[in-house]
Amino acid sequence: MGKNIVILGTQWGDEGKGKIIDLLSPYAHYVVRFQGGHNAGHTLVVNGHKTILHLLPSGLLHEHVIGIIGNGVVLSPVDLMNEINMLKEQGVCVKDRIIISEAAPLLLSYHIAMDKAREKIIDKNINLVIGTTGRGIGPVYEDQVARRALHIGDLKNIKCFSTYLKKNIDYYNFLLSNYYHEETINYDNVIKNILEIRSDLLSMTKDVPEILNMACKNNHTVIFEGAQGTFLDIDHGTYPYVTSSNCTAGGVCSGSGIGPLSINYILGVTKCYTTRVGLGPFPTELFDEIDLHFFNVGKELGSSTGRRRRTGWLDIVALRRSIKINSLSGLCMTKLDILDGLKNIKICIAYKLSNGIEITNTPFCINDWNDLTPIYKTIPGWMESTAGIKSFNLLPLAAQNYILEIERLVGISIDMISTGADRTETIILKNPCI
Structure with a gap:
């Protein structure tokens, strides 16, 4: 029985969506980009070899997968062809497995x-x-x-x-x-x-809504790949410091031509800490040795721009907002291994306003974001390595408690945990495609 799975970011992008999409793509017939453009950067690591995709869907490294670029994507034709040729040079031929919506706007x-x-x-x-x-x-x-x-x-x-x-x-x-x-x-x-x-x-251009709706009828599995993240959404992000498209689950339907009742599962991807590139609000941002740890150990440079990512502790207030906006079915936590060696780990559980009032919701107006101070809960870290672990029970007890505490705070299940960059370095507690 086929399923339609949405995989999107719950923070400010760079959560590691590309790896998760690549990991689950063996179960899919189609992988669909539904918004954004070549400002996205999805990094895939297979057997130590790194591939960065900007326009092409992340599932295309699997030779049976058909990649679809929906009408919600703004398409740079030059960059598309460059990316196709880049993969060809690596021995991955994808041109005959790409379908582009005839309604996709051209970026020139x-x-x-x-x-x-x-x-x-x-x-x-x-x-x-x-x-x-x-x-x-x-x-x-x-x-x-x-x-x-x-x-x-x-x-x-x-x-x-x-x-x-x-x-x-x-x-x-x-x-x-x-x-x-x-x-x-x-x-x-x-x-x-x-x-x-x-x-x-033109050889790649077809009627995407017709293809996707036929895929549903034929019980094919489709993965919809989000770019950027929830708080860069043009409507629900930290406006005006946002991107120009709908990165949230609502963008799937308008950006591809599939109806909302056809979506079976929505997976939100979040780092075990928080990053963002560019300007804009960031309540839990750090400027200390922990920031240097996240930057150096987490290799926090933008895959599209090479810019240094700003780093901070995990923000539960923002994450809960993402869960509501996207109707998330479950979460995937990435970069757990980057927390290895930290004596204590902080989680933002609320915000305090300048007048002393505590709030547990994100604001809308940009000036209200400037009035926030994070309230943290501190939990014990762990000194052991979690890198490459593939079973939850093999994690250090403190790491297990960290995951369980996040699950308790956000109220939905954590179905996947990434413990390294390679597609195999993942704990799968529930496979959304099965």
Whole structure:
């Protein structure tokens, strides 16, 4: 009996979703990206070899899996082809196993130019700098909402496509030149690059909602792969320090064309501590030797940007919010082994406002986030190694108690625990695909 499984991040991204998707993909027929773009970075480690995917679904390292890029994904065609070729050089041929929604918006060079131009503006009266990846994600989502986006399916009629492309480039060049004093985009170069890969793109383009609904009818298992994390969601995140898409479970339906009643299980992935890249609120952020421990031992550099991730203790208040927003069925805790050797471990269980009032919910307004001080519960750490352990009973007793305490605090089951980067270094208490 097939199942539709959603796997998404519960924090600010970088939770280790790629590994978990790769691990469960042997049970799946399809793995579907439903939002974001090549600002995502999913790291897969198989037998010590690291592969980082940005656009392609993480399950494609399994040769039976078909990868689908849904309409909610903003697609850089150049980066897509580069990624396909990168895997081919590693001996993994995926081009014939990729399906792209004809409604996926195209991310082109003028989107990237605009994104980078905005990030240079420091005067917040002109523009809010949030520390984006600079890859054009925001501008192309803006085009979609403003009804001027170009889509993969538009490439079928190249004459019409060329006309609208010229209009868009003229529009962006006006802004780049007059407001940001940046170099403009050359139309001839853009259309030339598109034409060179047009046939490849169209060969992968199909009706994704029809395929997914037929998969449900045929009892095939589908994994929906989230990018970024819950608190980077455009509607439910720490706005305005968010990404431009819906990273939460609601984005699955709008970004792929499958109905909500077709979803059987939603797995939330969370680190055993917390990280975020870029600017924005972070109540449990650390600036001490524990921060250095998480950074150095956890190798906390962004897989898309190479930027240093900010680190902090696990935030139960935020995690409980993610559970509610996403209707999570269960949790996967990652990077348990990074806590090895810590004498004491803290968990944020509430926030205190400046007026002394304690709250157990996350705020919405950005200024309210600045008024929070975390309230911690301290539990004993462990000196033994958990690295590579594959059975819960083999964990140090203190590590078991840590997991059980989190489970008690959040009120749902912890079904998986990652104890290392490799796909095999995982404790599976419940397989959501079975």
